[in-house]
Amino acid sequence: MEFASDARSDWDERIALRSDEERTFTFPDLDPPKQVRAVGGVGQVTIDWSPVDGAVGYLILRGDGEDGPLEPVDHHSGDVLSVPAPPYVDTTCTPGQPYRYAVASVPEVTASGRPSAAVGAVPLVADGSVPRVSVTVDVLAEGTELPKPWQLMVGSERLSQLLCTDRTGGHEIGRELEDALRRMHDELGVRAVRAHAIFHDDTHVIDGTSYDFSVVDAIYDKLLAIGLRPVVELGFMPRELAQGASKTVFEYGAIISPPASYQAWHDLVRALVQHLIARYGRDEVLTWDFEVWNEANLEVFWAGTKAEWLQLYDVSAAAVKSVDPRLAVGGPSSAAAGWVDDLLAHAKAHGTPVDFVSTHTYGSPPLDVRASLERHGFPHARVLWTEWGVTPRHFNPINDSVFSGVFLLRGGPDRRTLVLGGLRPLRGARPAAAAVARRLRAADRRRSGETAVPRADAAQPTRAGRAAGDVRRGRRREPGGGVGRAGSRAHLRAAVESHPRPDEGVGGTRTVQDGPGPAARSGSVLAGHHDDAGDRRRRPDGRDRRARRLADDRRVGCIGGAEPDGGDTGRVGRLRD
Numbered sequence: 001m002e003f004a005s006d007a008r009s010d011w012d013e014r015i016a017l018r019s020d021e022e023r024t025f026t027f028p029d030l031d032p033p034k035q036v037r038a039v040g041g042v043g044q045v046t047i048d049w050s051p052v053d054g055a056v057g058y059l060i061l062r063g064d065g066e067d068g069p070l071e072p073v074d075h076h077s078g079d080v081l082s083v084p085a086p087p088y089v090d091t092t093c094t095p096g097q098p099y100r101y102a103v104a105s106v107p108e109v110t111a112s113g114r115p116s117a118a119v120g121a122v123p124l125v126a127d128g129s130v131p132r133v134s135v136t137v138d139v140l141a142e143g144t145e146l147p148k149p150w151q152l153m154v155g156s157e158r159l160s161q162l163l164c165t166d167r168t169g170g171h172e173i174g175r176e177l178e179d180a181l182r183r184m185h186d187e188l189g190v191r192a193v194r195a196h197a198i199f200h201d202d203t204h205v206i207d208g209t210s211y212d213f214s215v216v217d218a219i220y221d222k223l224l225a226i227g228l229r230p231v232v233e234l235g236f237m238p239r240e241l242a243q244g245a246s247k248t249v250f251e252y253g254a255i256i257s258p259p260a261s262y263q264a265w266h267d268l269v270r271a272l273v274q275h276l277i278a279r280y281g282r283d284e285v286l287t288w289d290f291e292v293w294n295e296a297n298l299e300v301f302w303a304g305t306k307a308e309w310l311q312l313y314d315v316s317a318a319a320v321k322s323v324d325p326r327l328a329v330g331g332p333s334s335a336a337a338g339w340v341d342d343l344l345a346h347a348k349a350h351g352t353p354v355d356f357v358s359t360h361t362y363g364s365p366p367l368d369v370r371a372s373l374e375r376h377g378f379p380h381a382r383v384l385w386t387e388w389g390v391t392p393r394h395f396n397p398i399n400d401s402v403f404s405g406v407f408l409l410r411g412g413p414d415r416r417t418l419v420l421g422g423l424r425p426l427r428g429a430r431p432a433a434a435a436v437a438r439r440l441r442a443a444d445r446r447r448s449g450e451t452a453v454p455r456a457d458a459a460q461p462t463r464a465g466r467a468a469g470d471v472r473r474g475r476r477r478e479p480g481g482g483v484g485r486a487g488s489r490a491h492l493r494a495a496v497e498s499h500p501r502p503d504e505g506v507g508g509t510r511t512v513q514d515g516p517g518p519a520a521r522s523g524s525v526l527a528g529h530h531d532d533a534g535d536r537r538r539r540p541d542g543r544d545r546r547a548r549r550l551a552d553d554r555r556v557g558c559i560g561g562a563e564p565d566g567g568d569t570g571r572v573g574r575l576r577d
Contacts (some may be wrong), residue, residue: 019236021110021338025345028375030054030105030113033086038121039100045121047101048087054375055105056337057082057367059112062090063100070102070115077363079392080336082106084368095125107375109337115234144486150408151189153231155387156181158197158252159219178222191221194231194386196294197254199238205268206240213275224280231386232276233333234269234316235293237491241265247303258304262315269319277323285327291386292316292331292359297338306339310346317353330356333386337367344376360387 033049047060059082061070072081073090093099099122102115117526159178164173184190199205201213223230236254241264244257259265277285296302296309304312313331320329332339337359347354357369357378366385373381390396390404399405 003265023342023345025233025341026492027341028054028106030107032105032114032116033058034100034116036103036116038099038117038119040121040123042124043091043092043093043095045093045099045101045123046087047090047121048105049103049116051085052105054371056108056371057084057106058086058088059104059106060088061089061102061104061115062093063120065098066098066100066120070100070118075176075364077391078396079362080109080323080367082109082112082367084365087265090123093123095123106367108341108372130550146409148189151191151388153192153384154184154190156193156195158200159193159195159223159230160197160200160202160215162222163215169571178226181223182226185400190228192229192231194233194291196233197236197252198232199234199268200236200252200254201239202252205272206238211268211271211275213272214416216272216275217279220276220280229288231289231291231384233294233386238268241268244303249300256301256303258302258308258312262311265312266315266319269316270322273320273323273327282324286324288328289315289356290320290327290329291333291384292329292484294333295335295360296332297334297336301335306342309339311341313343313346313351314352321353322374325353328355328382330354330358330381330384332357332359334359335392337361337369340369341372341376344372344378347378348376354381356382356384358386359383361385362387362389362392407521 030052033052035048035050037048039046039048049058052058057080060073062073073088073092074081074094075090090101100118100120102118104112106112154529161177162174162181164177166173178517181193184193197203198216198219204212206212206214220230236249237245237257237259239255241259241261242255242257243260245255247257248254249256250400268508271284273290293309294301296304296312297306302309309332317329320327331354332343334340340357340359343526344354344357346352357373359366359369361367366388369383373379373383389399390401390407391398395505
């Protein structure tokens, strides 16, 4: 018991330690909110204000009496103190105690602006009377569909446990996890699952001088057979590539070190993506998302610096896009909305592609990071909340409380920020849930051989028209038909160590600058580099696939499940959403 207590204390202390927050850019000096109002109710105070352009959220400040210093209100989520939008109900106050409240605009989760003028309020003391509430139910009303934010994505323990034949509590671990995922799909309508450690030691992706993706195949075969698609989190670090294999997280020893060679990491990611396309088909894998690492902004998950992680992102994006530029890659997959601006500022400066921004939140609604996307020039990047839950601490009893269930049904995120599990679309964009549904239904039709019904009024876009559209979007068409942000490919090539291009045929030996790297096992990767011009597929209605994906993907936000028990003692991880 003493060991378990020490382990929990250590985890609780380390999970809150943010990594490098130094920056070379500055955040905008946002005006404080206006029209701040505070109204006392029984045991609580409701604070309201007018939104501020450019704010991702707001920090509520409170002071005792007329002279007490204004301090952030701690709503005990253990994660982010800022909230995305008004109003805010402070239930941590003492009834009968006078307070002053102010609100500050937040441009980024670690920064806040000047506070507004303070306003006073007193939470009321209950007088013993029981309030009378009348509820009228119209059983014939058409009603409103309940938002189901868990359907787009849930989180799971590492998926290699699907293959585990050990038993715990009389049940086989792999079968129990598979049954749980199947119930999530069949009964709750879940479509995708995100999990850690596809490159962990137990997947054995590197075998001497070769790659071996047979374990990955077995994992994804099971997942697709259930009807789920993976969100491929690129991590953790294979032992063979690690700069320091002794730096680990979780009981199963996931390695959190940067790679000793970024070229070797690039080749591994590229080989994996090629192999996935060869095995499951290009059309299927185009519906997947590739996320770089997990919560590198916390010391517990990344032993390197921010600069090293940004290089890892550059190299990973280069590897994914080298297989097919239409594949979706993003990050920073950060804790508590951190490093979003850091990634976007870096990507804008260097031309690195960012198809989606992913981050996590616990115990409070997600901040509205669309302001960051607009500020850094990525207005059409999607936003994925790939982890969210009621608390970031695995052992908090609130995980199994009634409040946790209500939090899930409410969607966690604020209804005005999120709609049906996706971020509210910009004006003119398609509703998030419908866009995702269209995208996945189309892929399902292709897998089953079913043909989509063509639109009668569809017109065939010309190559010149597509190129003009790319120019208007600030993009340039690459030789061979690929489309990229101006300057991106030159930067991505520079991000990888200079070396002779590897033989891109099946089974070709991959030569790297710092020694022999793993070679693609015969038949394990797709032969030849993909030529976008020669393989540009069209739907029967004549619309270019890339243009359709850009339209459908716009502003779609996925919400993933909370991270399972970090201890991983062999039990099946609970699918906490």
